[in-house]
Amino acid sequence: MIAVHGVSMRYGSKVLFDDVTTTFSAGRRYGLTGPNGAGKSTFMKLLTGELQAQKGAVTRPQKLGVLRQDQFAFDEFRVVDTVIMGNARLWAALEERDRLYDKADMTDEDGMRLGELEGIVGEEDGYGAESDAAILLAGLDIPDELHERKMKELQGGQKVRVLLAQALFGQPQALLLDEPTNHLDLDSIHWLKDFLVRYEGALIVISHDRHFLNAVCTHIADIDYQTIITYTGGYDDMVVAKTQIRSKIEADNAQRDKKITQLNEFIARFSAGTRSSQVTSRKKEVERLQTTELARSNIQRPFIKFGIERPSGKLALECKGVSKAYGDLEVVRTFETIVNRGEKIVMVGRNGVGKTTLLKALLADAPGVDADPSAIDAGQVRWGHEVSVGYFSQDHTGAIAHGTTAVEWLHSFAPDAPRQDIHGLLGQMLFSGEEGHKPTAALSGGETARLLFCRLMLQKPNVLVLDEPTNHLDLEAINALNIALQKYEGTVFLVTHDEDLIDEVGTRVWHCTRDGIEDWKGTYEEYAAATH
Numbered sequence: 001m002i003a004v005h006g007v008s009m010r011y012g013s014k015v016l017f018d019d020v021t022t023t024f025s026a027g028r029r030y031g032l033t034g035p036n037g038a039g040k041s042t043f044m045k046l047l048t049g050e051l052q053a054q055k056g057a058v059t060r061p062q063k064l065g066v067l068r069q070d071q072f073a074f075d076e077f078r079v080v081d082t083v084i085m086g087n088a089r090l091w092a093a094l095e096e097r098d099r100l101y102d103k104a105d106m107t108d109e110d111g112m113r114l115g116e117l118e119g120i121v122g123e124e125d126g127y128g129a130e131s132d133a134a135i136l137l138a139g140l141d142i143p144d145e146l147h148e149r150k151m152k153e154l155q156g157g158q159k160v161r162v163l164l165a166q167a168l169f170g171q172p173q174a175l176l177l178d179e180p181t182n183h184l185d186l187d188s189i190h191w192l193k194d195f196l197v198r199y200e201g202a203l204i205v206i207s208h209d210r211h212f213l214n215a216v217c218t219h220i221a222d223i224d225y226q227t228i229i230t231y232t233g234g235y236d237d238m239v240v241a242k243t244q245i246r247s248k249i250e251a252d253n254a255q256r257d258k259k260i261t262q263l264n265e266f267i268a269r270f271s272a273g274t275r276s277s278q279v280t281s282r283k284k285e286v287e288r289l290q291t292t293e294l295a296r297s298n299i300q301r302p303f304i305k306f307g308i309e310r311p312s313g314k315l316a317l318e319c320k321g322v323s324k325a326y327g328d329l330e331v332v333r334t335f336e337t338i339v340n341r342g343e344k345i346v347m348v349g350r351n352g353v354g355k356t357t358l359l360k361a362l363l364a365d366a367p368g369v370d371a372d373p374s375a376i377d378a379g380q381v382r383w384g385h386e387v388s389v390g391y392f393s394q395d396h397t398g399a400i401a402h403g404t405t406a407v408e409w410l411h412s413f414a415p416d417a418p419r420q421d422i423h424g425l426l427g428q429m430l431f432s433g434e435e436g437h438k439p440t441a442a443l444s445g446g447e448t449a450r451l452l453f454c455r456l457m458l459q460k461p462n463v464l465v466l467d468e469p470t471n472h473l474d475l476e477a478i479n480a481l482n483i484a485l486q487k488y489e490g491t492v493f494l495v496t497h498d499e500d501l502i503d504e505v506g507t508r509v510w511h512c513t514r515d516g517i518e519d520w521k522g523t524y525e526e527y528a529a530a531t532h
Contacts, residue, residue, distance in 0.1 A: 001025050002047055002174055002202055007056035009042055015226045016042055020056070022221065022228055026173070029196060029203040031213040031235060034223035035300055036446045036474045040206045043223065044178050047204065061202075063087070065172030067180055071159040075152035079142065082151055082162055083133035087170025090124035093117045124170065136165040139191045140184070141350060157183035157351050168195065174202040181209050182471070185350045186497055208475050210235050211499035235475070260286055301476050303428040304453060304484035306390075309460040313385030316341045316463060316491040317362070322379035324354075324361045331357045334379065335517055341384070341462075344485070344492040346506030346524060353512045355495045356394055359467055362493070363391060368461060383463075390461035394468040394495070396448050400440050406451055407436040414458050425454050445472035453481075462490040470498045 002024040009016045016039030024030055032040050045051040046058055048066050065086060074082040085091045097117040100110050121127065134147060140161040151159060160183040167177060175196075181189050189212065196203060196216050204221070207213055213220070214234035221230050222238055231238040263282045271279050317339040324332040331354035339345065347355045360375040368389040383389070393399060400409055411422050426436045429450040443451065449472045456464065464485075470478050478498065485492060485505045496502060502524045509520040509527045520527040 001059075001061065002204070003059040004047075005057050005059070007046060007053045007058065009039065009046070009054055017223060017228060018226045020228050022230060024174070024202045024204055024221070026202045027200060029199070029216055029218045030205070030230070031217040031220045031238075032204055032206045032223070033213070033220055033235065033238070033475065035476055036444075038223045040223060041178060043228070044176055044204070044206060048176055061173035063089075063170065063172045063174075065167040065170070065175040067167040067177045068163045069178065071156060071163070072152075074163075075150065077151055078147070079137065079149055079151060079154065079162055080130055080133050080147045083136060083165045083169050084129050086166035086168070086172070087124055087129075089120065090126045090129065090170060093120040093124070094126060094129075097121065133165065133169060136168055137162065139188075139195065140165055141188050155352075160184075161188065164192070172201060175199060175204070177203070177205045177207075179206055179208070181207055181212055181497065183351070184497060186348055186499065186502075187350055189497060189499070208470065208473060208478055209498055209500075210475055210478065211503075300430050302430050302450065302480045304457065304477075304480045305428075306457060306464065306484055306488045306490070307460045308462045308488075308490050309388065310386060310462065311489075312341050312387045312462045312491065314341050315339075315384040316343070316387060317384060318380075318382045319362065320380045322358075322361050322381060323377050324357055324375065325377055332361055333516060335361075337519060339491060341491055342489065344488075344505055344507045345494065345510055346502045346508070347493065347495045347510045347512060348502065348524070349512035353514055355512050356467055358510075358512065358517070359465060359493060359495060363389065363465060366391075366465075368459075369465075387463055388459075388461040389463045389465060390456040390459055392452055392456065392464070392466045392469050394471070396445070396452065399452060400443065400448060402439075402441040404440055405437045406431060406440060406443065406447075409440050410451065410454055410458065413455055417458070422458075425457060426451075428457075429454050446474070446477075449473055450477065463493070464488065464490060465493045467495045468497075469494075470496055470501065 004020055004022050007020045008018045010018075032043065034040050042051065046053050047060065048064065049058070049060065074085070077085070084094070097114060100106065100114050100117070103110065125132065134144065137147060138144070142158060142161055142165070146154065146158070151162065154162065164177075164180055167175060180192060184192065189209075193212065193215050196205075203216075205213075205216065214236055217234050219230055219232055220235055220238035221228050222242065229242075231241050233241075263286050267279050267282055267286075315338065317337070319335055319337045322332060322335040323330070335358065347358070349355055360372065362381055363369050364373055364375040364381065365371050366381075366383055366389045367387055369391050407419075407422055407426060410426065411417065411419070414422075423436055431438070431447075431450070438447070449469070469481060473481065478501070482501055482504055485494070485501070492505065494501065494505060506524050508522065509518075509524050511518040511520065511527070520530075
């Protein structure tokens, strides 16, 4: 169990949470939710001990599994050793044992200490540690041949998965996971989901994946109103309960306001007359009926709507023999397809099989996108009549020029648009007031993503190509994107690991594998049912 007693955190005038007291019990799985900036990561750092509360205290169990965010901290260690380090007591015993065995002359004290260390190794299941670590790594798609390599030899996404295995290793009494599904493909997310559902300790997880939270969580701890309120059930259950509670308070307040108005009218009419005792009792009732003050919620909902300047022809895209390799590694081989106007294609598959590579090959000479002839080695890509492409890249680096402001950068794509329309669009995406004049160099990851969506809404392309668009977005923004893509009348190519987007937006599936691309005309749910 993890217990929080009277914890408060504020930065300047901004209160994240005030005098919070709550417990996280073993056998329960908590989703920690709240919009970007609400204080989720700060609260998680308080739970791990990485930060000290300004007021209050946190009680935590001895064995805590934590998903580390520093990908480079373990660069000089073997992959399998990095996982075993998740059990700090076992790792310390193994290191000390190895040092003693390396000594040329061992004393009696050394021999006695070795006996103690072997006891610790036995208690912590250390004799099977490497095989246990290998099982976790295999579930997270880290192949056997990488287990003996050093962490610095792995790609960023692979490192994150190793650090996730580290957090899960050694049967911790509590697990604290901040965005564990980042950089995971669907198969790895499904494996993690199954693992966590079977986990018997206290789990606290931050995630912007609604489907994941609904599948895993028994409770939601929601940061809002400067406190943490725990709801029973998954994320959708929390939204319903939270809405109902607020609606009831608003309805009760309306009834009370009406009654107070009636009482005040009576008091005004008879305060100078002979009914003073009745006036006094009504004054007391007015005091008793004072409406419950509604704290302001910190939830902000962006409004995303993708329009179309003009529709494309019926044929949106035709590919023949499209290929792309990196050295000897063939990533896309002789891909052929026809895509009709209005189709919404979701691209799924394990990390590293070429989803982004395929998108870039299709965009090598696409209308509305900077040409990149090196993105395709062979084959033909023909975009249809009147096609205009809007592209949201997975890597935002350099996507927004520095040395200007958000409003000026956006205005450069529609110089004739009235300035108030530009500010209105920014307001829809939560750039309120002066935030539109923020220097582009100072934008956070979430702000950069929202500004790129502003550009797509301004340009109104009839084809959207979106590569991992939910990175850096909170749950409210992801839900807004989901609704916008469902309503969008153009053609969509979407790479995402967000299962709700895949299920609810896609009308066609391209399953990318190392053996090629399987093209399924139907929803992902239909595809999964037919292939499993």
